[in-house]
Amino acid sequence: MFDLLVTGGTVVDGTGAPAYRADVAVNGDRIAAIGALAHASAARTVDATGKVVAPGFIDMHTHSDLTLRADARGWSKLRQGVTTDVVGNCGMTPYPVAADPERERVLKESLFAIADDMPWGWHGLRGYRETLQAQGIAINVAPLVGHSAIRGAAMGFGEGHATADDLAAMRRLLSEALDDGAFGLSTGLTLPPSSYGDTDEVVALCAALAARPGRLYCSHVRGDTVDGPTGMREALEIGRRAGVPVHLAHMAVNDPRRWGTASEVMDEMDGAARAGVDVTCDVYPYAASSSGFSQCLPGWAQSGGRLDTVARLRDPSTRARIRDDMEGDGLLAGWPWHWDRLMVCRVVNPEWRHAEGMTFADLAATRGVAPIDAALDLMAADEGRVQIIFFYRTEEDMRTFLRHPRSMVGSDGSALTAGGPTGGGRPHPRNYGAAARVLGRYVRETPVLGLEDAIHRMSGKVADRLGVRDRGRIRAGFAADLAVIDPHAVVDHATFEAPHQYATGVPWVVVNGAVAVADGEPTGVHRGRVLAA
Ligand SMILES: [Zn+2]
Known part of the structure:
Protein backbone atom coordinates (compact mmCIF):
# COMPACT_ATOMS: atom_id res chain seq x y z
CA MET A 1 0.00 0.00 0.00
CA PHE A 2 1.51 3.30 -1.13
CA ASP A 3 0.44 6.86 -0.36
CA LEU A 4 0.66 7.88 -4.00
CA LEU A 5 1.12 5.99 -7.25
CA VAL A 6 1.93 7.62 -10.59
CA THR A 7 1.11 5.05 -13.26
CA GLY A 8 1.59 4.64 -16.99
CA GLY A 9 4.17 7.40 -17.50
CA THR A 10 7.57 7.54 -19.13
CA VAL A 11 10.27 8.18 -16.54
CA VAL A 12 12.99 10.70 -17.40
CA ASP A 13 15.00 10.21 -14.27
CA GLY A 14 17.01 13.45 -14.14
CA THR A 15 20.42 11.88 -14.75
CA GLY A 16 20.38 12.38 -18.51
CA ALA A 17 19.83 8.62 -19.01
CA PRO A 18 17.33 7.51 -21.70
CA ALA A 19 13.63 7.59 -20.81
CA TYR A 20 11.92 4.34 -19.82
CA ARG A 21 8.41 3.13 -19.01
CA ALA A 22 7.73 2.78 -15.28
CA ASP A 23 5.30 3.55 -12.50
CA VAL A 24 6.50 5.57 -9.53
CA ALA A 25 5.30 5.05 -5.96
CA VAL A 26 5.58 7.48 -3.05
CA ASN A 27 5.38 6.89 0.70
CA GLY A 28 5.50 9.90 2.99
CA ASP A 29 7.91 12.42 1.50
CA ARG A 30 10.06 9.84 -0.34
CA ILE A 31 10.02 7.92 -3.59
CA ALA A 32 9.28 4.37 -2.44
CA ALA A 33 9.53 2.28 -5.60
CA ILE A 34 9.90 2.46 -9.38
CA GLY A 35 8.80 -0.31 -11.74
CA ALA A 36 5.71 -2.23 -12.89
CA LEU A 37 3.41 -1.23 -10.01
CA ALA A 38 0.07 -0.81 -11.75
CA HIS A 39 -1.54 -3.49 -9.60
CA ALA A 40 -0.24 -2.12 -6.30
CA SER A 41 -2.76 -0.35 -4.12
CA ALA A 42 -2.36 3.29 -3.18
CA ALA A 43 -4.30 5.94 -1.32
CA ARG A 44 -4.19 8.07 -4.45
CA THR A 45 -3.37 7.15 -8.04
CA VAL A 46 -2.39 9.57 -10.80
CA ASP A 47 -2.70 8.39 -14.40
CA ALA A 48 0.36 9.64 -16.29
CA THR A 49 -0.30 7.72 -19.52
CA GLY A 50 1.30 9.56 -22.43
CA LYS A 51 3.13 11.86 -20.03
CA VAL A 52 6.72 12.21 -18.82
CA VAL A 53 7.43 11.74 -15.12
CA ALA A 54 10.45 13.83 -14.18
CA PRO A 55 12.09 14.97 -10.95
CA GLY A 56 10.66 18.33 -9.86
CA PHE A 57 12.86 21.00 -11.40
CA ALA A 288 16.73 39.96 -22.75
CA SER A 289 17.61 40.52 -19.10
CA SER A 290 16.06 42.57 -16.30
CA SER A 291 17.08 44.39 -13.14
CA GLY A 292 16.80 47.67 -11.32
CA PHE A 293 17.77 50.70 -13.37
CA SER A 294 19.77 52.06 -10.42
CA GLN A 295 22.75 49.86 -11.31
CA CYS A 296 23.05 51.83 -14.57
CA LEU A 297 23.94 54.96 -12.57
CA PRO A 298 27.59 55.67 -11.68
CA GLY A 299 28.85 53.58 -8.74
CA TRP A 300 29.48 56.66 -6.59
CA ALA A 301 25.88 57.77 -7.10
CA GLN A 302 24.56 54.50 -5.62
CA SER A 303 26.66 54.67 -2.45
CA GLY A 304 24.65 54.39 0.76
CA GLY A 305 21.56 52.81 -0.74
CA ARG A 306 18.45 53.76 -2.64
CA LEU A 307 17.33 56.83 -0.70
CA ASP A 308 20.83 58.37 -0.86
CA THR A 309 20.74 57.86 -4.63
CA VAL A 310 17.37 59.60 -4.83
CA ALA A 311 18.64 62.55 -2.77
CA ARG A 312 21.51 62.94 -5.27
CA LEU A 313 19.07 62.88 -8.20
CA ARG A 314 17.01 65.65 -6.58
CA ASP A 315 20.04 67.93 -6.23
CA PRO A 316 20.45 69.69 -9.61
CA SER A 317 24.24 69.92 -9.64
CA THR A 318 24.74 66.32 -8.47
CA ARG A 319 22.19 65.13 -11.00
CA ALA A 320 24.15 66.94 -13.72
CA ARG A 321 27.30 65.04 -12.67
CA ILE A 322 25.39 61.73 -12.71
CA ARG A 323 24.12 62.55 -16.20
CA ASP A 324 27.57 63.49 -17.48
CA ASP A 325 29.16 60.33 -16.08
CA MET A 326 26.46 58.11 -17.55
CA GLU A 327 26.85 59.67 -21.00
CA GLY A 328 30.63 59.55 -20.80
CA ASP A 329 30.99 56.04 -19.33
CA GLY A 330 28.27 54.21 -21.26
CA LEU A 331 25.91 51.59 -19.84
CA LEU A 332 27.37 49.41 -17.04
CA ALA A 333 30.83 48.43 -18.31
CA GLY A 334 30.77 50.95 -21.15
CA TRP A 335 28.22 49.44 -23.50
CA PRO A 336 26.61 51.87 -25.93
CA TRP A 337 23.33 53.39 -24.74
CA HIS A 338 20.43 52.15 -26.86
CA TRP A 339 17.48 53.83 -25.16
CA ASP A 340 15.04 51.97 -27.40
CA ARG A 341 16.39 48.68 -25.94
CA LEU A 342 15.68 49.63 -22.32
CA MET A 343 12.03 49.05 -21.38
CA VAL A 344 10.46 50.10 -18.09
CA CYS A 345 8.80 47.09 -16.49
CA ARG A 346 7.97 48.07 -12.90
CA VAL A 347 7.17 51.44 -11.35
CA VAL A 348 5.79 51.81 -7.84
CA ASN A 349 4.66 55.47 -8.00
CA PRO A 350 1.06 55.37 -9.37
CA GLU A 351 1.52 58.70 -11.17
CA TRP A 352 4.22 57.12 -13.34
CA ARG A 353 2.72 53.65 -13.83
CA HIS A 354 1.90 54.57 -17.42
CA ALA A 355 5.63 54.24 -18.14
CA GLU A 356 5.44 50.46 -17.64
CA GLY A 357 5.84 48.80 -21.01
CA MET A 358 7.48 51.89 -22.59
CA THR A 359 11.11 52.12 -23.60
CA PHE A 360 13.02 55.16 -22.37
CA ALA A 361 12.98 56.32 -26.01
CA ASP A 362 9.15 56.13 -25.97
CA LEU A 363 8.93 57.87 -22.62
CA ALA A 364 11.28 60.62 -23.81
CA ALA A 365 9.16 61.19 -26.91
CA THR A 366 5.96 61.59 -24.89
CA ARG A 367 7.66 64.06 -22.55
CA GLY A 368 9.64 65.99 -25.15
CA VAL A 369 12.96 65.47 -23.36
CA ALA A 370 16.15 63.49 -24.03
CA PRO A 371 15.95 59.77 -23.11
CA ILE A 372 18.54 60.10 -20.34
CA ASP A 373 16.46 62.86 -18.76
CA ALA A 374 13.30 60.80 -19.03
CA ALA A 375 15.15 57.96 -17.27
CA LEU A 376 16.49 60.16 -14.47
CA ASP A 377 13.13 61.94 -14.00
CA LEU A 378 11.45 58.57 -13.61
CA MET A 379 14.13 57.33 -11.18
CA ALA A 380 13.67 60.39 -8.98
CA ALA A 381 9.86 60.22 -9.12
CA ASP A 382 9.84 56.50 -8.29
CA GLU A 383 12.42 56.87 -5.49
CA GLY A 384 14.95 54.69 -7.26
CA ARG A 385 12.75 51.61 -7.57
CA VAL A 386 12.39 51.48 -11.37
CA GLN A 387 12.89 48.01 -12.84
CA ILE A 388 13.74 47.64 -16.50
CA ILE A 389 14.24 45.06 -19.20
CA PHE A 390 17.43 45.20 -21.26
CA PHE A 391 17.07 43.94 -24.84
CA TYR A 392 20.83 43.55 -25.07
CA GLY A 467 25.64 18.88 -3.35
CA VAL A 468 21.97 17.99 -2.68
CA ARG A 469 22.21 14.22 -2.44
CA ASP A 470 18.56 13.23 -2.17
CA ARG A 471 16.76 15.35 -4.78
CA GLY A 472 16.83 15.90 -8.52
CA ARG A 473 16.41 12.24 -9.52
CA ILE A 474 13.69 9.64 -9.79
CA ARG A 475 15.26 7.10 -7.51
CA ALA A 476 13.96 5.09 -4.56
CA GLY A 477 14.77 6.82 -1.29
CA PHE A 478 15.02 10.25 -2.91
CA ALA A 479 12.69 13.09 -1.93
CA ALA A 480 9.34 12.80 -3.73
CA ASP A 481 9.56 16.02 -5.76
CA LEU A 482 7.93 15.13 -9.08
CA ALA A 483 6.67 16.86 -12.22
CA VAL A 484 4.32 15.10 -14.64
CA ILE A 485 4.73 16.78 -18.02
CA ASP A 486 2.90 16.52 -21.32
CA PRO A 487 5.87 16.63 -23.71
CA HIS A 488 3.62 17.44 -26.68
CA ALA A 489 1.93 20.37 -25.00
CA VAL A 490 4.20 21.92 -22.38
CA VAL A 491 4.80 25.56 -23.25
CA ASP A 492 5.30 29.01 -21.76
CA HIS A 493 2.73 31.77 -22.34
CA ALA A 494 4.30 34.74 -20.57
CA THR A 495 5.46 37.54 -22.89
CA PHE A 496 7.14 40.89 -22.34
CA GLU A 497 3.77 42.57 -23.03
CA ALA A 498 1.69 40.22 -20.85
CA PRO A 499 4.00 38.39 -18.45
CA HIS A 500 1.59 37.25 -15.74
CA GLN A 501 0.55 34.11 -17.62
CA TYR A 502 1.18 30.63 -16.35
CA ALA A 503 2.85 27.93 -18.38
CA THR A 504 0.69 24.94 -19.31
CA GLY A 505 1.33 21.27 -19.96
CA VAL A 506 2.46 20.31 -16.44
CA PRO A 507 -0.67 18.64 -15.03
CA TRP A 508 0.74 17.18 -11.81
CA VAL A 509 3.40 18.42 -9.41
CA VAL A 510 4.42 16.73 -6.15
CA VAL A 511 6.49 18.52 -3.48
CA ASN A 512 7.93 16.43 -0.65
CA GLY A 513 5.33 13.74 -1.31
CA ALA A 514 2.33 16.09 -1.29
CA VAL A 515 0.29 16.77 -4.44
CA ALA A 516 0.78 20.51 -5.05
CA VAL A 517 -0.73 20.65 -8.56
CA ALA A 518 -3.56 18.28 -9.56
CA ASP A 519 -4.94 18.21 -13.12
CA GLY A 520 -3.17 21.51 -13.81
CA GLU A 521 -4.57 23.36 -10.80
CA PRO A 522 -2.64 24.18 -7.60
CA THR A 523 -4.06 22.42 -4.55
CA GLY A 524 -2.95 25.01 -1.98
CA VAL A 525 -0.88 22.42 -0.14
CA HIS A 526 2.37 24.09 0.96
CA ARG A 527 4.91 21.43 1.80
CA GLY A 528 8.12 23.22 0.69
CA ARG A 529 11.20 23.39 2.91
CA VAL A 530 14.25 25.57 3.27
CA LEU A 531 17.03 23.12 2.42
CA ALA A 532 20.42 23.08 4.09
CA ALA A 533 23.83 22.21 2.67
ZN1 LIG B 1 22.32 38.50 -11.32
Missing part, protein backbone atom coordinates in the same frame (compact mmCIF):
# COMPACT_ATOMS: atom_id res chain seq x y z
CA ILE A 58 15.53 22.79 -9.41
CA ASP A 59 15.87 26.36 -10.67
CA MET A 60 19.57 27.16 -10.25
CA HIS A 61 19.21 30.94 -10.17
CA THR A 62 16.25 32.75 -8.64
CA HIS A 63 15.29 35.74 -6.54
CA SER A 64 12.39 34.18 -4.64
CA ASP A 65 13.91 34.97 -1.23
CA LEU A 66 11.10 37.34 -0.27
CA THR A 67 8.44 36.65 -2.88
CA LEU A 68 7.61 33.34 -1.19
CA ARG A 69 7.48 35.19 2.13
CA ALA A 70 5.05 37.71 0.59
CA ASP A 71 2.95 35.08 -1.21
CA ALA A 72 3.69 31.47 -0.35
CA ARG A 73 1.91 30.08 -3.41
CA GLY A 74 4.70 30.72 -5.95
CA TRP A 75 2.50 29.60 -8.82
CA SER A 76 4.74 30.98 -11.59
CA LYS A 77 7.29 28.30 -10.68
CA LEU A 78 5.09 25.58 -9.26
CA ARG A 79 2.95 25.41 -12.40
CA GLN A 80 6.06 24.78 -14.51
CA GLY A 81 7.06 21.82 -12.36
CA VAL A 82 9.73 23.74 -10.44
CA THR A 83 9.87 22.31 -6.91
CA THR A 84 13.06 24.00 -5.65
CA ASP A 85 14.31 27.56 -6.19
CA VAL A 86 17.94 28.40 -5.41
CA VAL A 87 17.67 31.78 -3.65
CA GLY A 88 20.21 34.32 -2.43
CA ASN A 89 21.68 35.15 -5.81
CA CYS A 90 23.49 38.17 -7.21
CA GLY A 91 24.94 39.12 -3.82
CA MET A 92 21.66 40.11 -2.21
CA THR A 93 20.03 38.10 0.57
CA PRO A 94 17.62 39.12 3.34
CA TYR A 95 20.29 37.95 5.85
CA PRO A 96 22.47 38.63 7.67
CA VAL A 97 20.58 41.60 9.07
CA ALA A 98 22.83 44.02 10.96
CA ALA A 99 22.00 44.99 14.54
CA ASP A 100 22.55 48.59 13.38
CA PRO A 101 19.09 49.98 12.45
CA GLU A 102 20.43 52.18 9.63
CA ARG A 103 22.12 49.20 7.96
CA GLU A 104 18.98 47.14 8.45
CA ARG A 105 16.94 49.86 6.75
CA VAL A 106 19.23 50.03 3.71
CA LEU A 107 19.27 46.23 3.34
CA LYS A 108 15.47 46.18 3.31
CA GLU A 109 15.32 49.03 0.80
CA SER A 110 17.79 47.30 -1.49
CA LEU A 111 15.78 44.12 -1.78
CA PHE A 112 13.25 45.65 -4.20
CA ALA A 113 10.82 45.07 -1.36
CA ILE A 114 7.67 43.48 -2.64
CA ALA A 115 5.76 44.91 0.26
CA ASP A 116 7.78 47.60 2.01
CA ASP A 117 6.08 46.95 5.33
CA MET A 118 6.40 43.16 5.28
CA PRO A 119 7.71 42.04 8.66
CA TRP A 120 10.95 40.05 8.51
CA GLY A 121 11.49 38.89 12.06
CA TRP A 122 14.89 37.29 11.55
CA HIS A 123 18.57 38.25 11.58
CA GLY A 124 20.40 35.26 10.10
CA LEU A 125 19.72 32.37 7.76
CA ARG A 126 18.56 30.22 10.66
CA GLY A 127 15.79 32.68 11.54
CA TYR A 128 14.86 33.12 7.86
CA ARG A 129 14.50 29.33 7.55
CA GLU A 130 12.35 29.08 10.69
CA THR A 131 10.13 31.95 9.55
CA LEU A 132 9.50 30.50 6.08
CA GLN A 133 8.91 26.99 7.35
CA ALA A 134 6.51 28.19 10.05
CA GLN A 135 4.63 30.18 7.41
CA GLY A 136 4.57 27.34 4.86
CA ILE A 137 5.82 27.69 1.25
CA ALA A 138 4.68 25.92 -1.89
CA ILE A 139 8.17 24.93 -3.09
CA ASN A 140 11.54 24.26 -1.53
CA VAL A 141 14.29 26.84 -1.48
CA ALA A 142 18.02 26.22 -1.40
CA PRO A 143 19.70 29.33 0.03
CA LEU A 144 23.01 30.98 -0.80
CA VAL A 145 24.32 33.92 1.21
CA GLY A 146 24.99 37.23 -0.53
CA HIS A 147 28.15 39.34 -0.54
CA SER A 148 26.18 42.62 -0.60
CA ALA A 149 24.22 41.64 2.51
CA ILE A 150 27.38 40.51 4.32
CA ARG A 151 29.32 43.62 3.31
CA GLY A 152 26.42 45.89 4.23
CA ALA A 153 26.07 44.27 7.66
CA ALA A 154 29.81 44.38 8.33
CA MET A 155 30.77 47.80 6.97
CA GLY A 156 27.66 49.61 5.73
CA PHE A 157 26.38 50.18 2.21
CA GLY A 158 28.76 52.93 1.14
CA GLU A 159 31.74 52.84 -1.20
CA GLY A 160 35.04 51.99 0.36
CA HIS A 161 37.86 49.50 0.60
CA ALA A 162 37.51 46.71 3.16
CA THR A 163 40.11 46.87 5.94
CA ALA A 164 41.51 43.77 7.62
CA ASP A 165 38.93 44.24 10.39
CA ASP A 166 36.12 44.55 7.83
CA LEU A 167 37.28 41.36 6.15
CA ALA A 168 37.37 39.52 9.46
CA ALA A 169 33.83 40.71 10.25
CA MET A 170 32.60 39.61 6.81
CA ARG A 171 34.23 36.22 7.20
CA ARG A 172 32.52 35.71 10.56
CA LEU A 173 29.11 36.48 9.03
CA LEU A 174 29.82 34.24 6.03
CA SER A 175 30.93 31.35 8.25
CA GLU A 176 27.79 31.71 10.36
CA ALA A 177 25.57 31.46 7.25
CA LEU A 178 27.57 28.47 5.98
CA ASP A 179 27.17 26.79 9.38
CA ASP A 180 23.42 27.43 9.04
CA GLY A 181 23.35 25.59 5.72
CA ALA A 182 24.03 28.14 2.97
CA PHE A 183 25.02 26.32 -0.23
CA GLY A 184 27.57 28.98 -1.11
CA LEU A 185 28.43 32.66 -1.46
CA SER A 186 26.96 34.82 -4.20
CA THR A 187 28.34 38.09 -5.51
CA GLY A 188 26.61 40.74 -7.61
CA LEU A 189 29.63 42.59 -8.91
CA THR A 190 27.63 45.19 -10.85
CA LEU A 191 25.35 45.83 -7.86
CA PRO A 192 26.41 47.82 -4.81
CA PRO A 193 27.78 47.24 -2.30
CA SER A 194 29.09 43.94 -3.75
CA SER A 195 30.41 45.98 -6.68
CA TYR A 196 32.57 48.04 -4.28
CA GLY A 197 34.50 44.90 -3.35
CA ASP A 198 37.63 44.15 -5.37
CA THR A 199 38.99 40.79 -6.51
CA ASP A 200 41.18 40.38 -3.42
CA GLU A 201 38.21 40.91 -1.12
CA VAL A 202 36.19 38.17 -2.82
CA VAL A 203 39.19 35.81 -2.77
CA ALA A 204 39.58 36.43 0.97
CA LEU A 205 35.91 35.59 1.56
CA CYS A 206 36.03 32.52 -0.65
CA ALA A 207 38.80 31.16 1.56
CA ALA A 208 36.04 30.57 4.16
CA LEU A 209 34.16 28.56 1.53
CA ALA A 210 37.22 26.47 0.76
CA ALA A 211 37.15 25.08 4.31
CA ARG A 212 33.79 23.45 3.44
CA PRO A 213 34.26 21.30 0.34
CA GLY A 214 31.54 21.60 -2.26
CA ARG A 215 30.18 25.00 -1.21
CA LEU A 216 29.98 27.18 -4.30
CA TYR A 217 31.15 30.59 -5.28
CA CYS A 218 28.19 31.82 -7.41
CA SER A 219 29.02 34.92 -9.38
CA HIS A 220 26.94 37.53 -11.12
CA VAL A 221 30.08 38.89 -12.73
CA ARG A 222 31.28 42.41 -13.31
CA GLY A 223 30.18 43.77 -16.68
CA ASP A 224 32.15 42.49 -19.63
CA THR A 225 34.08 45.10 -21.53
CA VAL A 226 34.65 45.42 -25.25
CA ASP A 227 37.91 43.51 -24.64
CA GLY A 228 36.05 40.28 -23.90
CA PRO A 229 34.53 38.36 -20.98
CA THR A 230 36.54 40.25 -18.37
CA GLY A 231 33.92 39.63 -15.69
CA MET A 232 34.12 35.87 -16.23
CA ARG A 233 37.93 36.01 -16.17
CA GLU A 234 37.81 37.63 -12.73
CA ALA A 235 35.43 34.94 -11.40
CA LEU A 236 37.69 32.19 -12.76
CA GLU A 237 40.70 33.86 -11.15
CA ILE A 238 38.84 33.97 -7.82
CA GLY A 239 38.08 30.25 -8.12
CA ARG A 240 41.68 29.44 -8.94
CA ARG A 241 43.20 31.58 -6.19
CA ALA A 242 40.73 30.52 -3.46
CA GLY A 243 40.50 26.89 -4.57
CA VAL A 244 36.69 26.87 -4.71
CA PRO A 245 34.16 25.67 -7.30
CA VAL A 246 32.80 28.53 -9.40
CA HIS A 247 29.30 28.82 -10.80
CA LEU A 248 28.67 31.66 -13.25
CA ALA A 249 25.15 33.08 -13.25
CA HIS A 250 23.02 34.05 -16.24
CA MET A 251 25.60 33.71 -19.01
CA ALA A 252 25.23 36.34 -21.69
CA VAL A 253 27.01 38.55 -24.18
CA ASN A 254 25.45 41.96 -23.51
CA ASP A 255 27.71 44.35 -25.38
CA PRO A 256 26.34 44.75 -28.94
CA ARG A 257 29.92 45.05 -30.21
CA ARG A 258 30.58 41.49 -29.00
CA TRP A 259 27.31 39.81 -30.01
CA GLY A 260 27.96 36.44 -31.61
CA THR A 261 30.96 35.56 -29.43
CA ALA A 262 29.28 33.10 -27.03
CA SER A 263 31.28 30.13 -28.32
CA GLU A 264 34.54 32.00 -27.76
CA VAL A 265 33.39 32.74 -24.19
CA MET A 266 32.65 29.06 -23.59
CA ASP A 267 35.97 28.01 -25.17
CA GLU A 268 37.68 30.26 -22.67
CA MET A 269 35.68 28.73 -19.81
CA ASP A 270 36.64 25.24 -21.02
CA GLY A 271 40.28 26.33 -21.09
CA ALA A 272 40.09 27.42 -17.45
CA ALA A 273 38.49 24.09 -16.58
CA ARG A 274 41.32 22.21 -18.30
CA ALA A 275 43.71 24.30 -16.20
CA GLY A 276 41.99 23.05 -13.04
CA VAL A 277 39.14 25.45 -12.21
CA ASP A 278 35.94 23.61 -11.29
CA VAL A 279 33.42 25.72 -13.22
CA THR A 280 29.78 25.52 -14.34
CA CYS A 281 27.21 28.10 -15.42
CA ASP A 282 23.52 28.75 -15.92
CA VAL A 283 21.49 30.51 -18.58
CA TYR A 284 17.84 31.35 -19.18
CA PRO A 285 16.11 30.98 -22.52
CA TYR A 286 15.47 34.61 -23.47
CA ALA A 287 17.43 37.27 -25.34
CA ARG A 393 21.32 39.89 -26.01
CA THR A 394 20.91 37.68 -29.06
CA GLU A 395 18.99 34.46 -29.50
CA GLU A 396 22.02 32.85 -31.16
CA ASP A 397 24.32 33.51 -28.19
CA MET A 398 21.66 32.29 -25.77
CA ARG A 399 21.35 29.00 -27.68
CA THR A 400 25.11 28.56 -27.66
CA PHE A 401 25.18 28.91 -23.86
CA LEU A 402 22.11 26.68 -23.43
CA ARG A 403 23.56 23.73 -25.35
CA HIS A 404 27.04 23.85 -23.82
CA PRO A 405 27.82 20.84 -21.60
CA ARG A 406 28.77 23.05 -18.62
CA SER A 407 25.47 24.88 -18.49
CA MET A 408 22.27 24.29 -16.59
CA VAL A 409 19.04 26.27 -16.56
CA GLY A 410 18.51 29.11 -14.09
CA SER A 411 15.58 31.46 -14.67
CA ASP A 412 16.89 34.52 -12.78
CA GLY A 413 13.20 34.89 -11.96
CA SER A 414 11.13 34.75 -8.83
CA ALA A 415 8.21 32.63 -7.67
CA LEU A 416 5.28 34.99 -8.31
CA THR A 417 1.52 34.64 -8.23
CA ALA A 418 -0.70 36.72 -10.52
CA GLY A 419 -3.28 38.83 -8.75
CA GLY A 420 -1.47 38.66 -5.39
CA PRO A 421 1.09 40.90 -3.71
CA THR A 422 3.85 39.57 -6.00
CA GLY A 423 1.77 39.95 -9.18
CA GLY A 424 2.42 43.62 -10.03
CA GLY A 425 4.24 45.42 -12.84
CA ARG A 426 5.30 43.81 -16.10
CA PRO A 427 8.13 41.60 -14.93
CA HIS A 428 10.38 39.64 -17.27
CA PRO A 429 8.53 36.56 -18.60
CA ARG A 430 11.36 34.37 -17.25
CA ASN A 431 9.54 34.45 -13.91
CA TYR A 432 6.65 32.50 -15.39
CA GLY A 433 8.13 30.62 -18.30
CA ALA A 434 11.82 29.70 -18.25
CA ALA A 435 11.54 25.95 -17.55
CA ALA A 436 8.47 25.41 -19.73
CA ARG A 437 10.10 27.44 -22.50
CA VAL A 438 13.14 25.17 -22.51
CA LEU A 439 10.89 22.12 -22.89
CA GLY A 440 8.43 23.70 -25.33
CA ARG A 441 10.61 25.88 -27.55
CA TYR A 442 14.07 24.38 -27.22
CA VAL A 443 13.30 20.67 -26.96
CA ARG A 444 10.14 20.34 -29.08
CA GLU A 445 9.74 23.27 -31.51
CA THR A 446 13.29 24.24 -32.56
CA PRO A 447 15.41 21.64 -30.82
CA VAL A 448 18.57 22.75 -29.07
CA LEU A 449 18.54 19.98 -26.44
CA GLY A 450 17.14 16.46 -26.22
CA LEU A 451 14.41 15.90 -23.62
CA GLU A 452 16.57 13.87 -21.24
CA ASP A 453 19.43 16.37 -21.52
CA ALA A 454 17.14 19.35 -20.88
CA ILE A 455 15.56 17.71 -17.84
CA HIS A 456 19.02 16.76 -16.53
CA ARG A 457 20.04 20.45 -16.72
CA MET A 458 16.97 21.37 -14.64
CA SER A 459 17.20 18.61 -12.02
CA GLY A 460 20.00 16.07 -11.42
CA LYS A 461 22.78 18.24 -12.75
CA VAL A 462 21.72 21.14 -10.52
CA ALA A 463 21.36 18.88 -7.46
CA ASP A 464 24.84 17.48 -8.11
CA ARG A 465 26.32 20.95 -8.37
CA LEU A 466 24.67 22.08 -5.14
